Amino acid sequence: MTPPVPAADATLIVSNGHAEDLIGAALARELLAARPEPLLALPLVGAGRAYGNVAAVQGPLLNLPSGGFPFGSLNNLRADLRAGLLTTSLRQWWAARSLGPQVNRVVVVGDTYALLVGTLAARAVAGPRGPRLPLTHLQPLVSTHYARGMGVRSHLRELNALGANLFMPWEVALARRARRVYTRDAPSAASLARRGVNASYRGSFAMDILPAPERDLPELPTGRPVLALVPGQRGDADFSLPLMLEAAAHLPEWQAAVAFANDWAALPVPAGWQLTGAGDQTRWLQRGDVRVLVLRGAFAAVARRATMALGTAGTASEQLAGLGVPVIGFPTPGPQYVAGFARRQARLLGRALTVTPADPCEVVRAVRTLFDHPQRLKAAQADGRERIGPPGALRAIAAELDG
Numbered sequence: 001m002t003p004p005v006p007a008a009d010a011t012l013i014v015s016n017g018h019a020e021d022l023i024g025a026a027l028a029r030e031l032l033a034a035r036p037e038p039l040l041a042l043p044l045v046g047a048g049r050a051y052g053n054v055a056a057v058q059g060p061l062l063n064l065p066s067g068g069f070p071f072g073s074l075n076n077l078r079a080d081l082r083a084g085l086l087t088t089s090l091r092q093w094w095a096a097r098s099l100g101p102q103v104n105r106v107v108v109v110g111d112t113y114a115l116l117v118g119t120l121a122a123r124a125v126a127g128p129r130g131p132r133l134p135l136t137h138l139q140p141l142v143s144t145h146y147a148r149g150m151g152v153r154s155h156l157r158e159l160n161a162l163g164a165n166l167f168m169p170w171e172v173a174l175a176r177r178a179r180r181v182y183t184r185d186a187p188s189a190a191s192l193a194r195r196g197v198n199a200s201y202r203g204s205f206a207m208d209i210l211p212a213p214e215r216d217l218p219e220l221p222t223g224r225p226v227l228a229l230v231p232g233q234r235g236d237a238d239f240s241l242p243l244m245l246e247a248a249a250h251l252p253e254w255q256a257a258v259a260f261a262n263d264w265a266a267l268p269v270p271a272g273w274q275l276t277g278a279g280d281q282t283r284w285l286q287r288g289d290v291r292v293l294v295l296r297g298a299f300a301a302v303a304r305r306a307t308m309a310l311g312t313a314g315t316a317s318e319q320l321a322g323l324g325v326p327v328i329g330f331p332t333p334g335p336q337y338v339a340g341f342a343r344r345q346a347r348l349l350g351r352a353l354t355v356t357p358a359d360p361c362e363v364v365r366a367v368r369t370l371f372d373h374p375q376r377l378k379a380a381q382a383d384g385r386e387r388i389g390p391p392g393a394l395r396a397i398a399a400e401l402d403g
Contacts, residue, residue, distance in 0.1 A: 009037055011401075012103040013055060014096065014118040016044035016110040019315040022209040023140055023394070024109040025050040030398035040099060042121075044092055044114060059095035060088050093120055100124025105134040107401070108178075111141045112171040119174055136401060137181045140205040142167055144187045145348045145387060165344065167192060175199070182397055185389060203393030206318045210391070213301035219282065219293050220255060220305055227254040227367070228306035228320065229292070230299070232313035233261040236332040239358075240312040242270040243330070246360040247310065249290045251367060256292040257306075258285070259299040259316070267294065308367060312337040317345065321352040321384030326377065328366045330358040351376070352384030 011031065015024040021043055028039050032054060041048055041055035048057040100106070100121040108118035115137050122133040146165040167175075167188075175181045175197045183189040183201050192199035220226055229244040231237035241258065248256035260267060269275050269285065275294070277283040285292045295302060303309075303320050311317040311327040314336060320327050327349070331339040342355045354370065356362040370377055 010040055010103040011037060012040045012042060012058075012099055012106045012118075012121055013051075014042045014044065014106065014108045014110070014114055014121065015048075016114040016117075018046060018050075019206075019209070020109045020114070020140065021046065021048055021050035023138060023205050024107070025052065025054055026209050027107065027109070027138070027394045027398060028054040030394050031401065034398055034402050040103060042092070042096060042099065042117070044089075044110070044117060058099060060091040093117060096121040097124045100133065103133065105136070105401070107136045107138070109138045109140065111139070112168065112174070115139075115171065115174050115178075119177065135178045136397075137175060137178045138205065138397065139175075139181055139188070140184050142171075142188065143184055143348055144191050145185070145350075146344050148347050167195070172197060180400070182393065185387070201389075201393075202396040203391055204322060204389040205393055206315055206388055207322045207391035208394045209315075210303070210319045210322075211300045213304055214298045215281075215301055217257075217295070217298065217301050217305060220257060224253065224255045225307040225371070226302075226305045227251065227256045228302050228309040228311075228325070229256055229258040230309055230311040230313050230316050230320065230327075231258070231260070232311075232316070232332075232337055235335050236312045236337045237262070237266075238268045239332045240330070240337070241268050243358060243360055243363070244310045245270060245273065245285060245287075245292060247363040247367070248292055249287060250360065250364045252290070254308075254367075257302050258292060258294040259302040260294055260296050261299070262296075264296070308371065310363060310367075312342075314341075314345070317353065318349070318388055321349045322388030324381040324385050326351075326370060326380035326384065327353045328356060328363055328370075329353055330356050330363060332358065349387050350383035351380045352387065354380075 013024045013028060015021050024041060039055035041051045041057050042059045043057060047061050051057055096117045097120050101124055106118045106122045108114050118135060122135040172195050181192060181197050181199045183199055184205060186201040189199040189201040227248060231241040231244060273285050273287045275283055276286055281296045283294045285294055299316060303323055303325060306325045309320045309325050309327045311320060311329050312332050317327045329342055331342045346353045346355045354366045356366045370380060
């Protein structure tokens with residue numbers, strides 16, 4: 001943890017999650033490109049490694065077993081409480097209050113909870129009528145698409161995700177005090193504006209943090225469609241990758257490529273498969289005549305070569321959809337891509353995501369059904385691009401912050 005940096009012109013960025021840290025760090029780079037300034041980061045989940053050298057990380061760090069999804073399931077919540085969720089959160093609130101007098105503005109990237117912590121920092125030098133520091137909120141999580149077609153019973157079934165499906169009254173109340181709220185899509189901005197929030201949409205946060213292709217992939221053939229396997233990185237991969245590999249084994253017309261985010265030691269190799277090769281970034285999983293490419297640190301390169309994907313990930317699946325790559329998903333035991341999460345993501349992505357039972361035969365059927373019907377494939381591609389939107393949000397927001 002870096003000691004606080006007292007500076008009258010410093011910006012404090014509060015974020016709460018892996019993708020949120022990436023967005024916050026990307027925004028920090030845009031701000032620094034415009035003019036050098038001290039930047040502080042208060043990550044509420046994880047170690048904040050995304051901030052690297054662009055912002056000084058502050059406050060007590062909180063590594064959660066759920067990866068930031070304590071309400072995804074009861075098991076997630078229990079594990080996070082044992083990991084110190086409550087006590088460390090209280091210490092982070094105190095850190096936010098302490099940092100407020102050292103900065104001249106606060107930027108929040110995350111959900112209602114992150115907005116609450118950012119408000120604590122902004123009001124550390126406040127009067128009775130609200131924050132004296134300019135407070136800006138980037139809301140990359142809630143979308144009006146999540147509540148599409150949901151009735152009361154559906155909301156009750158997803159009670160643990162109520163605050164992720166809807167802009168709750170307490171979030172709206174906090175958001176009204178912000179200088180501006182930036183949403184992930186235009187319908188969400190319009191919804192907040194009708195409730196008295198100064199809300200705007202400037203583009204896709206998810207696409208802004210998708211880097212250029214990391215490297216060339218000569219291992220991928222040009223004559224076969226590429227099926228990206230994206231098992232996620234929050235523990236879901238132990239369940240989903242073996243199932244994806246089994247499905248890929250029944251799709252010989254496709255070249256499957258795993259975009260793996262963790263170390264090789266964490267790769268779940270199912271019985272009957274062999275991991276070959278000794279490269280630091282490239283290996284193969286083989287079973288009989290079936291060979292599946294496994295790539296580390298090359299998600300953006302794989303995503304841009306893929307025709308379709310099997311995905312049990314959050315932001316990565318959204319980025320694939322935004323590129324026009326339809327995704328086939330299935331629920332896992334968690335911690336992230338549980339059945340409720342899969343249903344919510346399907347409402348967000350529309351026809352760009354097909355959710356099947358967690359069965360290799362069902363996954364294979366979904367891939368072939370979509371690929372064999374060009375009109376369905378085009379509709380899925382179009383839905384993904386439309387729902388996620390184009391990049392460019394963070395550059396526009398940085399310019400408006402300094403405007």
